[in-house]
Amino acid sequence: MTIVEGEAGIGKSRLVRELADDPALSGMLVLIGQCEQLHEPFPLGPVLDALQQAAPAIRPESLGAVTGALAPLMPEIAHLLPPPPPAAAEEGAARHQVFRAATALLEHLGPVALVLEDAHWADSGTFDLLSFLAFHQPANVAVLLTTRVESGPLPVVEAFARAPAGPAKVLTLAPLDSAEVQEFSRRILGVDLPARVADELREKTGGIPFVLEEVLRTLLERLPERPDLLDSLAVPTALRDVMLQRLSTLDPVAREIVGVASVLARRVDVELLSSVAERSTREVVGAIASAQAVGLLQDENDHPQFRHALAQQVVYESLPATSRRWLHERAAVAISALPGAAPSARLAYHSKRAGNTVQFVRYAEQAADLAVTRGDDSAAARFLLEVVESGRVPFATRLRLAARLGRVAIDGLAHAEAVPILTRLLDGGSLEPALRGELRFALGRMLRQQGLARAGFELIRLSLPDLHDRPALAAKALAVLAVPETVLGAHVREHADWCEQAEQAARSAEDPDVELAVRIARASLLLEQGDPAAWRLIDDVRGGPALESNPREHARACVNWAQGALHIGHVHRADALLAEAKQVMARADYVRVVGVIDLVTLATDFSAGRWDTISERVDAFVDQPAEFGGAVLDARLLQGALLASTGSATEAARALRSLIQDAEELGAVWPLLAARTTLARLLLTVEDLEAALEEAARALDLVRAKGLWAWAGEPVQCIVEARVALDDVAQIESLVEQLGANIEGADAPLAHAALLSCRAIMAHRTGDAEVERMLAEAVSTLHRAGVRLAEGRSAERLGGFRLSHGDDRGSASLESALGIFGELGARREFSRVARTMREHGIAIPSRWRGGRRSLGVELSEREREVAELAAAGLTNKEIAAELFLSMRTVESHMSKALHKLGARSRRELADALPDAATGDS
Missing domain, CATH: 3.40.50 (Rossmann fold)
Structure with missing residues (x-):
């Protein structure tokens, strides 16, 4: 049995x-x-x-x-x-x-x-x-x-x-843990839950499959996008009936005591419960035992608690409203009498539900103050949100605390909840200018972090007239406007003007923290322009006591500078700044910057050529709800760029065009510029020259509108390559000279390498002997900066030029490019270089034949056999006969081999499998 x-x-x-x-x-x-x-x-x-x-x-x-x-x-x-x-x-x-x-x-x-x-x-x-x-x-x-x-x-x-x-x-049978909750949701209901939602759902349901299924069916269509719905979850009817039936089996005294317990907390404190219920300890212990026997309560680490949060909610909601308010009032009195510091968060909770507004506001403020002191801005924001949202709190009090909410919600990641509240308060009018300016500034920063670049930027700009009597806040608002890489339209001259105003306001404020924020912004502005003075200022700020004593600003600054370094091509410097940010973040417990560090780490890994697991990490970043909407745009850029080198060209173009549309709508200049440039490069590779030229020209228009020529290298190079391929070179010389004039003296490796390549392309047409030197210098520039993919492309161009002029060193250059693309897993580039090597009779090094190890995807033995026979010219029917396979099986193997090797057709298999085509062993 x-x-x-x-x-x-x-x-x-x-x-x-x-x-x-x-x-x-x-x-x-x-x-x-x-x-x-x-x-x-x-x-x-x-x-x-x-x-x-x-x-x-x-x-x-x-x-x-x-x-x-x-x-x-x-x-x-x-x-x-x-x-x-x-x-x-x-x-x-x-x-x-x-x-x-x-x-x-x-x-x-x-x-x-x-x-x-x-x-x-x-x-x-x-x-x-x-x-x-x-x-x-x-x-x-x-x-x-x-x-x-x-x-x-x-x-x-x-x-x-x-x-x-x-x-x-x-x-x-034991309850499900969080990982099993995720798997249950995926298998039973097709809901793919983020880990943090699964954790919360497990906490609420106790991991009981019946309860979990009922809850998920209630939220089936909204849960993946709105995990906050769990906070106000209505108990499913079936579960409520089960819980109420269990409650009904208890005797009246036990039922009363369990009801009081539901008011206090999910975990049962026997002494506090005895005090609030006015029952003896014997009666309370007996009631707990009875509730455990029917499955309402359980022991957790030797402490009784409700079986799950929904069980507590059912019992709580079974009490009459007047009884609940009275019990909350008694709970507040009992808790305030406990020895030690008053637990303000619990007191705020009970005071609010008892209808005691004055006490609720007082304790909520105390709880928020304590949370800020402990560095938990998220908790502080939640306490302030409760007060500001409450219709019972006087309007003047709500306004006063809304300003505080605006400050902590940015760092506390409470954007989604705070934005509509601040918007309603601002739309309501009748605000004092100083308060209106502060709320606009806070709301603008939140909108920017949610990816609404244009809306956030405009709101911060509108806040300035209201902040003229508050120089510290005005300086911070101006410092945000001074950073150029967020919004379309504003020229770098405007950003520079805002930066100067920020410095003037900071001097008036005489606040070291404000001065530090403005210096960080100045360094970012100089960095995006490729101004060599940026690194001197960055090193000066990093070595100063102000940054050392402010770990949050330290972490934020390093991440922002790392992003700026990547924009102009300084990958090694970005690596160093990120390492510093992570070290500082570990001791600062700065929640806000965690996700951004992860994103910038991904971008740095992409530029540095560390692609081993990057695709999975980028996909996970895109799929998981992010705290910052703008971060998702940047992750989608990486996703599209990876597809452009490793996946389907059609899929990559679709992803990039979708990103371009969204970035334009939101007014985000970055990653719009990079997305257009990446798409232009992809279109060049598939020889859609007119479309490539159009995308590159639009990217260059963005550069001109911003006046940031340190970003212009790749768009200009794409234009030059497309026009040369179209034999339409009338305007490229002036464009290249314009690029050169605008980046002269700049510390911008990407732009300088592109300029060298463009000049080499033009010199090649005129027979200038400097071509080889310029191409070699471009390779060297990118190698020193650590930009791996661009280095491979430059090495490929150098190798092709050398071979076309009878220079045997071209073989080594192409082998270097092949090695870079192989290590990255850049299948499209790998196949192109392999084709060039075959055309010149250069043997593919054995470690790269087929690109199996390098491309990160192993062909099965059968897939390789099918691919080799297809590369030799056999039809699917002939392959099926040769290998004694069905036509369907051959078609399946062919499809997988083409995808893994990055080949678009059977004709490209010879390049993707060079050893099979050349007969090398």
């Missing part, structure tokens, strides 16, 4: 159903009887119900006479049974006849499994039959019982412990 035990809703019945459907048990008859919670259950009811299901399997001619004892009890199948034997004179003998008959019928049906669901509700006759069966169980009969663990051991356990076959096997 096997007993499957667990609390209600844990999945016992589902396990039984899955066992019944298991193909491994296809030869076994499974009979399921359901025990019911009846005042006067029918004797042997669940067993007889189960046996009646076996009618199609009964062979009357093979039945023993004893089975006829069941005929009077099961008239539905009496015609299949022998005639009933003479009635026994004694009740005990008659019952013994029935037990023997049931056992004989089960043996006749074997192999058979008798399953009794909810055996804790079984009648005494059923338990007696099971005890009899324990000692007379046929070898071809299995017995499985399901029972609730809170109901205690079944009466038959002792009988089976003495049975010849040995004691019953007990399988206890």
